[in-house]
Each structure stands twice: as C-alpha cells, then as structure tokens.
Amino acid sequence: MIKVGIVGGTGYTGVELLRLLANHPDVEVSVITSRSEAGVKVADMFPNLRRHYDLAFTVPDTEALAACDVVYFATPHGVAMSMAPELVKRGVRIIDLGADFRIKDVELWSQWYKLEHTCPDLVEMAVYGLPEVNRERIKQAQLIACPGCYPTAAQLGFLPLLENNLVDHRRLIADCKSGVSGAGRGASVGSLLCETSESMKAYAAGGHRHLPEIRQGLSLAADRPVGLTFVPHLTPMIRGIHATLYATLKDPVDGLQALYESRYADEPFVDVMPAGIHPETRSVKGANMCRISVFRPQNDDTVVVLSVIDNLVKGAAGQAIQNMNIMFDLPEDAGLSHTGMMP
Ligand SMILES: NC(=O)C1=CN([C@@H]2O[C@H](COP(=O)(O)OP(=O)(O)OC[C@H]3O[C@@H](n4cnc5c(N)ncnc54)[C@H](OP(=O)(O)O)[C@@H]3O)[C@@H](O)[C@H]2O)C=CC1
Numbered sequence: 490m491i492k493v494g495i496v497g498g499t500g501y502t503g504v505e506l507l508r509l510l511a512n513h514p515d516v517e518v519s520v521i522t523s524r525s526e527a528g529v530k531v532a533d534m535f536p537n538l539r540r541h542y543d544l545a546f547t548v549p550d551t552e553a554l555a556a557c558d559v560v561y562f563a564t565p566h567g568v569a570m571s572m573a574p575e576l577v578k579r580g581v582r583i584i585d586l587g588a589d590f591r592i593k594d595v596e597l598w599s600q601w602y603k604l605e606h607t608c609p610d611l612v613e614m615a616v617y618g619l620p621e622v623n624r625e626r627i628k629q630a631q632l633i634a635c636p637g638c639y640p641t642a643a644q645l646g647f648l649p650l651l652e653n654n655l656v657d658h659r660r661l662i663a664d665c666k667s668g669v670s671g672a673g674r675g676a677s678v679g680s681l682l683c684e685t686s687e688s689m690k691a692y693a694a695g696g697h698r699h700l701p702e703i704r705q706g707l708s709l710a711a712d713r714p715v716g717l718t719f720v721p722h723l724t725p726m727i728r729g730i731h732a733t734l735y736a737t738l739k740d741p742v743d744g745l746q747a748l749y750e751s752r753y754a755d756e757p758f759v760d761v762m763p764a765g766i767h768p769e770t771r772s773v774k775g776a777n778m779c780r781i782s783v784f785r786p787q788n789d790d791t792v793v794v795l796s797v798i799d800n801l802v803k804g805a806a807g808q809a810i811q812n813m814n815i816m817f818d819l820p821e822d823a824g825l826s827h828t829g830m831m832p
C-alpha cells in the first residue's frame with residue numbers, strides 16, 4: 490500500500506482527497522493535518538467519511554510526513570514551498586494542489602502571488618501536472634504542480650486549436666464561471682449564501698492570478714507567446730467550472746469535431762461530446778472528468794469551445810490523484826471511476 494500524507498485536510502480540496510482516496514485500492518492515508526482541528530477525528534468532522542477513516546487530524550510535522558511515500562499539499566499558496574525542500578531531500582514524492590510550483594518564471598509568480606519564492610530550484614524540477622500534456626514527465630516526477638481549476642478547463646478546451654496552429658494565438662478569450670467552493674472553506678463575507686445566491690458577477694476582470702498560468706500552458710502548446718483575455722465569474726452553485734472559450738480561425742476549416750475527438754481519443758478523463766451537444770457542469774459533479782464541445786456558429790471564423798469540470802475533482806483533488814496514479818504506475822483511473830451526479 491502507498492502511504493499518503495495530506496497537509497490541509499479540513500479544506501474543500503483536502504476533504505475531497507479523502508473522499509476519493511477512500512475508494513482507492515492501493516493507498517492508505519496515514520497522516521492528515523490541520524492546525525485548527527488537531528486531535529479531532531476526521532470522521533467526526535466529516536460524517537461522509539464515517540466507516541472509512543479512523544484517523545485524527547494532527548499538526549503538520551515533517552517527521553511524520555517524511556515517513557509517507559507521497560504527500561499532498563491542499564493548502565494556500567506559500568505553505569508547500571515552506572515544507573517541500575526537506576521532504577524532497579528525504580525522497581518523498583509531493584503533489585501540490587496549490588500554486589507554489591506552477592509558474593516557471595519565479596519573478597512573474599512573485600508579482601501575482603505577492604510573495605517571494607523561497608525555493609526556485611524546486612520550481613525548476615517540478616512537473617506541471619496536466620496529464621493530457623505531460624503524462625510521460627509525470628511518470629518520472631518527484632514534485633508535481635497541479636494545475637489550477639480555471640487553468641485545467643481553459644487549457645483542455647484550447648489545446649487542440651493551438652497545437653494545430655489553427656487560430657490567431659494573439660486573441661484568445663476565456664470567459665469562465667466557477668462555483669463558490671472554488672474560494673475555499675475559509676469564512677468570508679463574499680462566500681455567504683446571501684452574497685452569492687440568486688446573483689452572478691465577474692471578478693478580477695482586470696487580471697486574475699490564473700492568467701499567467703493559463704498563458705504559460707497555452708504558449709507552450711502554440712510554441713509562441715499567446716495573448717489571452719481571461720474573465721472569471723462567480724455563479725450560484727457549489728461545484729463546477731464552465732469555461733466558454735473563443736478563438737478566431739486563421740483559415741476556414743472543417744473537421745473541428747473530428748480534431749477534438751482524435752486529440753482526446755485515448756484520454757480517460759476528457760470526454761468530447763457529440764456535435765451540437767452542450768456540456769453541463771452537473772454531468773461532471775463529483776467526477777474526474779472534463780467534458781468539451783466545439784462549435785463554429787454560422788460557419789463563421791469564430792470557434793466557441795465549451796469546457797466543464799468539477800473544480801474540486803478534475804480541477805483539484807481528482808487530478809492530483811490521477812497524477813499520483815501515473816507517478817506510481819497504477820491504473821490511471823484507480824479511485825477515480827465516479828460518474829457525475831444528475832440531477
Ligand atoms: N477550492 C478549489 O476549487 C481549488 C483549490 N485549489 C488550491 O488548493 C489549495 C487548497 O484549497 P482549498 O481546499 O479550497 O482551501 P481551504 O481554504 O478550503 O483549506 C485550506 C487548508 O489548508 C490548511 N492550512 C491553511 N494554512 C496552513 C498553513 N500555514 N500550514 C498548514 N496548513 C494550512 C487549513 O487547515 P488549518 O488552517 O486547520 O491547518 C485547511 O485544511 C489552495 O492552494 C487552492 O488555491 C486548486 C484548485 C481548485
């Protein structure tokens with residue numbers, strides 16, 4: 490059995506890791522941390538986990554974590570980079586769900602995250618954990634930087650167009666909507682029911698910290714720097730991301746549906762919908778799946794791609810487990826076979 494540690498077990502992505510790992514045949518969660526709930530049994534705090542875990546939260550402790558085969562960081566940015574160097578030295582494999590190792594340009598990272606990076610050498614060795622792009626490198630990796638939720642939906646949607654040089658790479662638009670769990674479990678006025686329900690709003694339209702991450706991935710796919718406008722929105726749902734992506738074709742082209750189907754034909758967690766079908770977030774709720782549709786309205790030169798994920802699963806905990814499965818040469822779908830929940 491693979492011994493797993495989770496730092497940040499009381500947050501939304503931490504408890505989602507626990508939910509998914511409860512059905513994973515090859516792992517045993519042996520350390521789960523929380524500073525605020527240390528001593529409390531996991532199943533007392535999260536009753537959905539009763540009969541699955543007899544473990545209690547403990548304060549983060551490097552010695553205990555170093556005894557694990559793999560440690561997930563489900564923590565705010567800045568935490569993984571403070572603990573990772575010691576764990577890496579001791580041979581532990583690390584999967585960071587946060588943003589500490591995602592952006593290769595450390596200065597750019599500091600500008601967006603308002604922190605100085607304390608281990609740029611680890612940024613260099615980290616592999617960006619988007620299996621649909623980096624599967625081979627993930628197999629060898631000791632440190633995985635899991636993509637953010639918006640970046641997962643946006644990159645999977647745009648990739649086939651950019652990899653095949655079909656669209657104007659300078660003018661991409663990602664109009665994205667997220668459920669409120671994307672903001673984490675910490676109490677804040679902006680996440681209250683009365684503030685978020687029966688209403689919808691854009692935020693960070695002037696620049697969101699996922700912009701440099703999405704741009705980095707798309708620029709690699711296009712093999713040149715891309716121009717991207719990214720506007721996130723908060724929607725009155727708990728889970729889900731719906732990305733509506735726009736790009737302009739360089740030349741008229743038929744066969745976009747076939748292109749998407751063939752790009753993702755061997756991907757277990759990307760589902761290209763039949764032509765004309767619009768994907769729904771509820772079809773991926775709880776599932777490690779990205780559902781994508783591609784449209785070319787009125788056969789004009791604008792391509793519209795719709796890409797949906799569950800922010801907590803393919804956008805975080807599920808993708809993190811998919812990375813672990815690849816790193817440990819396990820079946821890629823181990824513990825990840827849940828379907829979405831309709832309704
Ligand atoms: N929510 C989402 O949809 C997504 C989140 N992410 C990223 O994943 C990470 C976790 O997100 P989420 O679960 O939403 O966050 P939450 O705010 O819900 O949970 C954060 C967790 O981290 C722990 N924590 C906070 N500060 C520290 C610290 N200094 N040292 C150790 N533990 C700490 C908290 O427990 P305690 O304070 O008790 O120790 C808590 O368990 C973040 O980086 C987030 O940006 C990525 C993709 C999607």
Ligand SMILES: CC(=O)N[C@@H](CCC(=O)OP(=O)(O)O)C(=O)O
Nearest residue numbers: 587588637638667668669671672
């Ligand atoms: C709705 C909402 O607030 N979403 C969060 C996304 C958080 C997230 O996924 O954070 P990282 O991927 O950067 O770790 C936000 O916009 O900040």
